[in-house]
Amino acid sequence: MPAKIDSLGNWRRTHYSKDIKPSEEGKEATVFGWVSGIRNQGGIVFIIITDKDGVAQITVHKNKISKEVLSRVESLSDHASIAVKGKIKAMDKAPNGAEIIPDGVKVLALPQKTPPFTLYAKTLPSIDKRFEIRAVDLRRPEALAIFRIREKALETIRGFLKDHGYYEVNTPKIIATATEGGAALFPLLYYDKEAFLTQSPQLFKEQLVMPFEKVFEIAPAYRAEQSRTLHHLSEFLSIDVEEAFVDYKDIMNTIEKMIAKLHASISKECNKELETLGTKVPSIEKIPRMTYDAILELLKGKDAQVEWGDDLTSELLDKIAEELPSYYFVIDWPTKSKPFYIKPSSNPEISESFDLMHGSLEIASGGTRLSSKKELINRLKEKGLKPKGFEYHLAVFDYGMPPHAGFGLGFERLLMVLTNQKNIREVSVFPRDQFRLTP
Numbered sequence: 210m211p212a213k214i215d216s217l218g219n220w221r222r223t224h225y226s227k228d229i230k231p232s233e234e235g236k237e238a239t240v241f242g243w244v245s246g247i248r249n250q251g252g253i254v255f256i257i258i259t260d261k262d263g264v265a266q267i268t269v270h271k272n273k274i275s276k277e278v279l280s281r282v283e284s285l286s287d288h289a290s291i292a293v294k295g296k297i298k299a300m301d302k303a304p305n306g307a308e309i310i311p312d313g314v315k316v317l318a319l320p321q322k323t324p325p326f327t328l329y330a331k332t333l334p335s336i337d338k339r340f341e342i343r344a345v346d347l348r349r350p351e352a353l354a355i356f357r358i359r360e361k362a363l364e365t366i367r368g369f370l371k372d373h374g375y376y377e378v379n380t381p382k383i384i385a386t387a388t389e390g391g392a393a394l395f396p397l398l399y400y401d402k403e404a405f406l407t408q409s410p411q412l413f414k415e416q417l418v419m420p421f422e423k424v425f426e427i428a429p430a431y432r433a434e435q436s437r438t439l440h441h442l443s444e445f446l447s448i449d450v451e452e453a454f455v456d457y458k459d460i461m462n463t464i465e466k467m468i469a470k471l472h473a474s475i476s477k478e479c480n481k482e483l484e485t486l487g488t489k490v491p492s493i494e495k496i497p498r499m500t501y502d503a504i505l506e507l508l509k510g511k512d513a514q515v516e517w518g519d520d521l522t523s524e525l526l527d528k529i530a531e532e533l534p535s536y537y538f539v540i541d542w543p544t545k546s547k548p549f550y551i552k553p554s555s556n557p558e559i560s561e562s563f564d565l566m567h568g569s570l571e572i573a574s575g576g577t578r579l580s581s582k583k584e585l586i587n588r589l590k591e592k593g594l595k596p597k598g599f600e601y602h603l604a605v606f607d608y609g610m611p612p613h614a615g616f617g618l619g620f621e622r623l624l625m626v627l628t629n630q631k632n633i634r635e636v637s638v639f640p641r642d643q644f645r646l647t648p
């Protein structure tokens with residue numbers, strides 16, 4: 210006979226798994242979750258249920274429970290979605306030191322298939338196999354730990370920026386012209402015109418320092434990346450900051466404080482999650498600043514073939530990471546290697562720019578911006594771009610654009626550092642890359 214599926218009816222949660230603890234001894238509890246383990250030991254069945262906060266143990270004494278409840282318990286398998294009503298009892302060996310002795314169980318959904326991996330297995334199938342049922346994959350304790358850290362990190366960064374007087378904005382994601390180079394754009398049809406998904410809110414955030422002075426945006430950015438790597442997504446979460454009346458050095462100071470605060474709060478508040486992931490988040494105080502020239506010297510000392518003006522390829526970055534495994538800034542890049550909006554310094558060959566690195570991984574980039582319309586037009590032309598296409602942007606520069614600076618940070622990359630992941634897809638709920646458009 211197929212197992213009976215119960216309706217939710219008027220059952221509502223009184224406790225999450227984390228609230229099942231010795232201090233609640235004797236209280237009635239209703240918990241919800243999915244089955245993540247069943248152990249049948251003679252007269253007792255131990256059921257582990259997982260909810261968004263962790264796990265709880267349900268201990269069923271077969272001879273003390275009605276036949277009806279027992280038949281429901283016996284129909285259960287991993288991934289079943291259930292509700293349990295019962296009494297909380299202190300129990301040393303149970304998670305959080307307490308268990309539930311049930312007097313009622315509702316079966317809300319039974320799995321029709323066995324997933325191709327178990328939640329607690331040490332060896333997992335390929336990422337592509339897991340991602341076919343990503344919502345199930347996300348029930349793994351490691352995945353849950355990553356996304357709890359993600360949530361905390363986002364909250365900390367947003368809180369830091371608000372506390373420092375930055376104004377949160379949202380800018381359009383459908384745009385008319387490229388800002389970060391034409392190759393990596395996703396085109397789309399906007400009514401009868403060609404438009405693109407935004408690669409970054411660069412021009413909007415610069416314009417918004419005119420009314421708001423200090424702005425930030427946390428929003429997706431889109432890049433049609435042609436190569437499949439472990440640190441590129443087609444859609445990533447970009448943390449963008451822009452500020453009037455400062456230069457790139459002030460902005461690096463802000464980033465340094467933000468990273469220090471982030472590391473302190475994750476290491477303090479995500480202990481359990483970091484333990485699940487087998488990693489630690491060290492405290493950060495100062496982030497060293499290396500000029501591009503000093504990096505070239507470092508590379509030459511390691512027999513690397515590199516000329517002034519070259520970009521830092523992944524092979525070169527691997528060599529640098531041997532000496533600089535944690536955070537560091539590479540500052541004062543050749544002007545020609547940076548976008549048109551970055552300000553050249555008093556030596557026009559060198560720009561007021563930086564990349565924030567962690568080992569070989571680029572986390573953020575930024576700089577002082579050009580605030581003179583004339584210079585901006587010259588730089589657009591030097592880059593082979595047509596100023597006409599940027600008229601809507603250049604127009605506001607006639608009305609007192611202040612000196613300003615800012616940065617854009619790839620949030621998933623920062624999370625890779627915090628959670629010690631090698632593949633950026635693991636820190637994105639539904640990653641998008643060249644080969645993945647579902648789920």
Ligand code: AMO
Nearest residue numbers: 409411441442445571572573574575615616617619
């Ligand atoms: P940039 O193009 O360097 O600069 O991007 C900023 C940061 O975004 C992250 N990033 C990515 N993360 C995942 N997948 C991708 N495909 C991807 N591409 C970029 C990186 C990178 O450092 N407007 C400037 C920023 C500024 O000057 O304010 C910009 O977009 O971590």
